[in-house]
Each structure stands twice: as C-alpha cells, then as structure tokens.
Amino acid sequence: MDSKPEKDVDASSVSSASPARYEFYDPSKESIWTRLGLTVESFKRAPGTTGGQVVAGGNNVKDLERVLADAPMLQQKMKPRHLQMIAVGGSIGTGLFVGSGGALRLGGPAGVLIAWILIGIMLINVTQAIGEMSILYPVSGGFYTLAVRFLDPSFAFAMGWNYVFQWAVVLPLEITVAGTTVQYWGEHIMPIAGWITIFWILITIVCVFGTLGFAEEEFWSSCLKLLVVVMFIFIGIICICGGGPTGGEYDSYIGGRNWSNPGAFANGFKGVCAVFVTAAFSFAGTELVGLAASETPNPRETMPAAVKGTFWRITIIYISSLTIIGLLLPYDEPRLLGGSGANASPFVIALDKARIYGLNHFVNVTICISVLSIGLSCVYAGSRTLCALAETGYAPKLFTYVDKSSRPLPAVICILAFGPLAYVNVKAEGDVVFKWLLALSGLSTLFTWLAICLCHIRFRRAWKVQGHSVEELPFRALGGTYGSWFGVILIILVLISQFYIALWPIGGMNPDPKVVAEDFFASYLAFPVMILFYGIGYAWKRTLPQRAHEIDLDTGRKSWLTVQEMREYRAERKTAPLHIRVYRMLFTN
Template identity: 50%
Template sequence: MGMTAESFKRRDETEANKHNKYNQTMKGRHLHMIAIGGSIGAGLFVGTGSALRRGGPASLIVDYSIIGVMMFNVVFALGEMALMYPVSGGFYTLVTRFVDPSWGFAMGWNYFLQWAVILPFEIVVASFTINYWTEGSVSPAIFMAVFLVALTFICCFGALGYAEEEFWSSFLKLSAIVTFLIIGVVLVCGGGPDTGRYNEFWGNRYFQDNGGFKNGFQGFCSVFVTAAFAFAGTELIGLAASESKTPLLTLPSACKQVFWRVTLFYILSLTFVGLLISADDPDLIGGNAFANSQASPFVLVGKYAGLFGYDHFMNVVIMISVISIGLSGVYGGSRTLTALAEQGYAPKFFDYIDKTGRPLYSTILILVLGLLAFAGVDPVNGVELFDWLLALSGLAALFTWGSICLAHIRFRMAWKRQGHTLDELPFHAALGVTGSYIGLGLCILVFIAQMYVAICPVGGGDDGSIYNSPEGFFKTCLAFPVVIFFWVAGYIWKRPTFLTIDKIDVDSGRRDIDWALHRQIQEKRANASFFMKIIYKLF
C-alpha cells in the first residue's frame, strides 16, 4: 500500500505496465462484492421514497426491472471487452477505440462529471442521516467534514483501500437487505407486533389503486431517472477488473452476480416496499435533492411496524452505504480523469500515478470537489446549487451504458470482419451481441421517456400549465447538452476521421491470456456434476 514519501513519487512506465499502470491488488472476493453490492446506496435506500410517491408501487417494480435488464446486458458487454483489453480508464477508452474518439472524449468527461457531482451529494445525504439522531441540534457541516476526512484517509491506501471498504460495506448492505426481506414476508402476512401497523394480513392493498400505477404514464416515466441513479456505478466492475490479480477467474463470475443483485436485492426488496408503504404516505419526500433517511421506505417500515431499534439499524446502513458510494465516486472519477490525461484529453499532470498505483492528482481534485458538500448547509442556495449539480448526473449514466453497448456491438462487428472467431474470446456476453442491442435499445427508450417527463412533468409546470419551465427542463436533462458540447469540442480539438469497422484495431493492447488455464477451467466445468454445472452457470 505504501504511505512513505517514496511511495508518492511518480511510477516509471515500463513495458509491463504500459497498458495498465495500476497495481493489481484487488482479490477475487473484492471483485465479487463490488459486483453484487457496490453501487447499492442512496438511490435504493432513499431515492425509492420519491419514486414511489411519483409513480406508485407497480411503476417502481417495472421500471427498476427494465433498468435491471439493461444493466445485465451492459455489464456482460463490458466484461467481455474488459477481459480482452486491460486498459486503465475502463469503458471510456473502449468507446474511444471502438466507436469514435470524439464521442469517447465526451463520454470520458461525462463520466468524470457524474462522479464529481455524486461525491458531494453522498456526503450531504450521509450527514443528514446523523440528523435522525441529533434532530438538528448539531450543524451538519461538522459531520460533512468528518466524512470527507474519512474518505481521504481511505483513499491514501489506493485501490486496496477502496476494495476492502467496498467488501465490508457491501457485506453490511446485503445483510441488511436480506434482513429486510425476511421482515417483509412476516409483516405482509400480518405477523407484526400488536403495537404496530402490520398486525393483520396486509396483502397487496396498495397495488389495488390504479393497479399500482400512480399518475399514469407520466408517473411511470418519472421513476426511470431514480432507477438509473440507483444502478449508477454498476459499470465500475470494468474499472476494477484492470486492478484485479486474476480477472480470468473472477470477472466472469462477478458479471453473473449482477443478475442476483437485480433480482434478489432490488426487485424483491422493492416489491415489499410497495406492499408495505403507500405511495400517498405523507412521510415520503417527493424529489428533493436533500432527501434524507427519515423519508426512506426501509426506515418507515420499521417505524410503522413498531420494531424497536430497526429504524436506527437501517439508518446506520444508509449512512455507511452513501459513504461507500462517495468512495466509489472518488475511485471512478479519478481513474477516468487519469485516462483522459493519458490520451491528451485533459491536462497532462493528471496522468500522474505514484509508485503504489494511486492516480494522485486526479484523486486530490475529486476530493477537493467534495468540498461542494458544504454548500448544503445553506437551506436555500445550497438546494438550488445541488439541483443544478445533480442535473449533470441525471442522464449521465444512460449515456455511459448506451455507449458501452454500442462499443460492444462495433467490437464484435470488427472482430468478425477481421477474421477472428468467438473461440478466441475468453469470455462471452451472456446474450452475445443481441444483448447489447437490447441494452442500447432500452437506453434509448428510457432516454425518450425521461425527455417526455422533462417537458411534461408530473403535476405540471410551475406556471400551472402541463409543460415544464426552461429551468425545470434543464434541471432534469442538463447532462444532454453537456454531452453534446463535449462531443463537438472533442471533434473540433482532435478532428478525428470517421472510424469505420475496417479501421478498428482489435489486436494491439490485448491481454496476455493464459489459455492453458482457460482450457483447464472449461474442462473442469465440462466434467463437473449436473448440480455443479448449474452452479457454474448461475455464478
């Protein structure tokens, strides 16, 4: 890990680390936990409250399922490419290589800005969880400072510090969700304490109003942006793969575990949220950027059930979860900025990587941007500032995921055109290139739905009409013009020629695959028992 003065000096580039300057310190257990629980945070535990209020329980489940199907295909597409090309910066460099350099430039800056904004937001949400106990008697700025110092300390240990924190925080998050699922079954069946609300059979009473769809088609479309926010960070598995010791063994399994996160930890938990909390509950907060844990459906279930101490337990889980996502923001944002600098798309000094594999100056910049969290202390101007900052990340993830699918489609086209076969790929996406077409198509449909809601929001515009104001529109879709700006800027700056399929380079920079080990793994699975074949297929 290295915390000496020598460890902070620039790493010398050698042929061994030409395509990957980071230390491969992550272990298999780290990669698995990042895949299955890494991005679970405020989007699930807190954001579902406002989503439930806008769209109802059925919209909540359907929209999250659609985003889940999208993410399943995105992660497998990224996994296939990341295992072939061990490049720092993850997906962004793949977009530059297989789609278009100017579009890759736009996606790199889009991804950096997404994480740069997420960090101060998560720090604010974490400080507000403390307010659940202090009830406003202590300034949240104190806790913001504590959380920022804690994140800075963890970052000193580089990728291994991030991986260890993600492992244990993911373990806590997953344990909390499993506990919630067990409690949810009991409460829906009427097994709650006599002092609480759920002491009789509860059933699906909240799904009976309009079939669980609130505010019609507008409400349905409005939930997508919250669902996308909740899944943001799932693609970090591609970044982490470049810092894993044994990606050939761990990355395919980690990609498969995304399916279990979607089905078990998202869809099932949201089903019980919809069964137990009404979309018209007055305690739910609708769309405030400073949504706090008191409005979390996961906390409200314990409160209404009369479960002593459960609300405090979930509040602790939420606090740790949002801090974890903040750390992911530092990790993802710093690696992306460093990759931009390495390709000449950002100031050169940001390509500084020290001897222990830390992208030093990029990490420092992300942490400095975390100071924006202190704007949240101002109840008026702080909210306004964060509304605009979060507008940058509202659609950013959709552009990221769509670009990954498009890169995979063009990679497969170039791979086939240049005479290669699928047997030369050590790992195949579950649904092949078809899955990437599905993922890209869903990204486009969700983008259209979000544009519709931005123009015609739930409840109408501020002036009483059905249409949104220009300010309200851009607070929802600011990421769109920002991406277009960077795309045009990248084209003007680099003047790239159109990247045809024949011009795509699929050979240079490929990972040195241990094919003997690969064949050994395949033979082991082929000769396994029927039960173990199922296990290998699912996990």
C-alpha cells in the first residue's frame, strides 16, 4: 500500500503532435485577496481551467480531455493536514452525537455495536478502494467521474443526482438540528426561526472563502470533535468503574449492568436491522476524501494517510464511544425515548446523569459546531458533484462556472438555496414535508458506496485485461477486489434489511394499509427514485457499460511507473528501520 511520487505527463506535451496550443492560467498570479474570495474580481470566471485552455487550433478531442483531466477546474488549495482531518473527523456529527441515541433505543447496546462494526468494516474497504483510484486518477468530481468512466454514464447520472439531492436535503436538516441544539439552554432565548437564520448565514459566510474556508473549518472543528470524544471515552471508563462524582448515578461500579437489565438487544433481530441505516448515516461524508483529491496538491502523498485515518476513526472514535454509551445508558432511558436534538444525545444524557456540571454544556457546544461542520460538508460535496455533473453534460452548463477563487459559484448558490427549507420545521406541518424530503435521500449514501465498490471492481478488471499489473499502482487497496465485493454484498444485505423493516416495522404492522404504504415509502423512497433517475439518464444519452478492454485507463492518469520501478522503490523502503516501517504501515503512505 505504498505510494510514490509519480512520473507525471506534462499537459502541454501530451498534445505536442497536434496543432492545438494551450495557454495556462496561473491563479497564483492573482492577489491573495482574490484567491481568498474577498474581492469583486474573485467572482469573475476563471479563464478556461486553472491548468489550461485551448486558445487556438487543434481538434484532437482526446488531447483536450487529457489536458482538462490533468488540469482540473478547481484549484488545489487543501493541505495534507486538511485532508487528514476531513478523513478522521469530517463526518463525526449528528449521526454519532445524536442519532446514536435513537439507535440505542431501537437496537440496544449489542445491536448498535454489531451494526456500527459491520458498516465500519465495509467502509474501510470503500475508502481503500476510493484511495487506490483517486491517487491514480485525482479527477474533478471524484467517484462520480470515475463511475462515468468505469461503470455506466446512466448509472453515474442517477448516482450523481442522488448524491446532490442527499446533501441538499441534509443541509436544512443540519441547520434545524443546530437550532434545537441551542435550545438546550432554553427555548425562551430566541425562536427556532431566528437560530435557523443565524446558522444559515454563518454557513453562507464560510462558503465565501471557498475550498480553503471549508478546509480550515473542518480542520479545527474536527480537532474539537476528536478532543471531546476522546475526553468522553476516558470519563466514561471512570464512571463505569464507579469513579463518578458523589451523588451522581455513577458513583459506584456499574460494569455491564445495563447489558443484563434491560438487556443487550432492544428488539431482537429487527432492532439490529433497524440500526443499520442509522449507522450508515453516521458515516456519511467519509467518501469526501475522494472528492477532495483533485483539490490537494499531491494526493499520492496525502491520500494514503487520509485513507488509513478512516480505520482509526472507526475503531477508536466510533466503536469505543458507542461501547461506553451502551455501558452507561440502558436502552429504555426515558430521555432517549422522548427527546429530540441535543436532549436525546446519549453523550449529554450520560454527563447529566453523572452530575459532571459544565461538561455537558461543553459537549453541547461541540454538537452544535459539529452540526454546522456537516452543513458545510453538504455545500462542499453537493456543489462539487453538481459541477462535475455539468462538466459531463448531465446538468445545465451554468454549473460549470468556476470563479477565480476556485468556487463553483452557481453550484454553491444552488445548494445553499435549499437551506431555507429548514423553516418548514417552524410549523407542525413541516414535519410531514421534511419526512418526505429525507425519504428522497435516505439510502443515497449506500448507493454512493455501492458505486465506489463497483467502480473499483471494474477498474481492477480493466487494469488486468489491458495488460497492467497491480504492482504498477502507487497505492493498493488493502482488501483488493475481495474487499470491494464484501462491500457490495454487505450493502445489498443492508438494503434488504431496510426493506424488511419498512414492510414489517418494529412494534408490528399498522392495520391501516394507507399508513403501511406511507411508512414503507418514507423508508424506501430513494430506491425507486434511483431507478427513475437511471431511466432518465439512459433515455437521454442511450449509453451502455463499456467492455473491460474498451475502458479508458489513460485520461487523467497521474502515475506512469513501471513494475520494475515500483519494485525498486518498495525494496528501498523495506530497508528503513522497523519503527519507521510500522509507522508508515499504520498512519502514512
């Protein structure tokens, strides 16, 4: 799984045989204020791409595609620390801090651990797969663009639009959760509509700074989230052992008491099935490292560390904290049953029960910041995918606009425009509207991960058929195609389990057929919508998957090392001291 500085093919030399002439736009020549997005000039369209544009002559389409792939429209502003923290803490938010409470209520502590561990193992394989492909092809649009190439443009069209709508709908959800989180300190401070307005404006302001604003916010918020979770794990261990403050519920040893009474499983097999989608939602956004690869100066150096960071986040952050939660709280805790927002967060509930005054407020502040962080991820992921859809002809050409500060401006505005949907929650009827909006994107994360695994399988097949060796790859997925097949099978099983729960929900089927149908589509609407989008994409472009020997493996490819060169490089690395080799294996490339 080593990566090596590759032999890049100079974009201008690729087309030397053709009469085309390329002029390169260098954003570094702009003022620092323009690059930060703080001048009127920064909102003007960047000429061509940030790498080059055709200015005269030439009709070699293949050469043009290679130049565009070698010079993505989005500037490479992310630093290694940004990418690593996005991978480690980027998706820690509502799913872990709040959603885990509902999962504990439905599945019990054992059900929660089973679901999170299985989804976590699958996700490790997904990130390994996307790491392998993104390092070789750090193209704009990430996994969507790879799906167009390795799978089928019609399927990629469906997956891409589903991904855009997923983040567009999650944005107002996160803004609403942020508002309810603040109301933990009292509903009289300000109406929920006021908080929604404030948080939407804050997200919009950060988006003005483009990629750098998102990256910096993610870095510092991820640091805070990791600090709080690690701190909670240590406090939780002390409380479980009976070291909590006198007068609290954890001033005596509790051990595994809550696993015995009320028990490890809340609703048996159904409870475990019901928790899978919550677990998947909590990991949503992990795939963002694939989108960010094209905005990182040297993904061969930074992506392996980011990919490996996913393993540590899953094992240390998620599994450890959820184990602590399952030991501290019984699944029939009343506040889990009736609370909402921060009031239902098992982290806050546990600290309240321990009577550790002040820390619960600190955790609640962290939850609020985490929610806003995920809101920014919504704008980042949705806008970049929408821009890529436009670049491939599957969205209006307007969305290909990228300004001099590297903001896909129309795409960003489009996603931000969904933010005011949060206001529907001000009225009681808004719950119904929001229910169906969320239903449209409820399974989108699973479809995205499925596409990544299938892309990797098809890529490896084409790589082999066209005479390449896996030894040429600068980074190899830990599980190879076996890991991707494991991901495909597990995702299908999760979809089946969700279908099962949608038809036979916990608590029994409602006698009213209308309610049964409504509950089913509320859980499974994203599946027929995905099929509908595929049908639209096929009717529009009439495309079919290419055979393995027809797949283009050269356009946008960054590494052209031979097997012998890679063998020499890896042999040289094996001569490093043991402690350095161990460090590289666990944390870096």
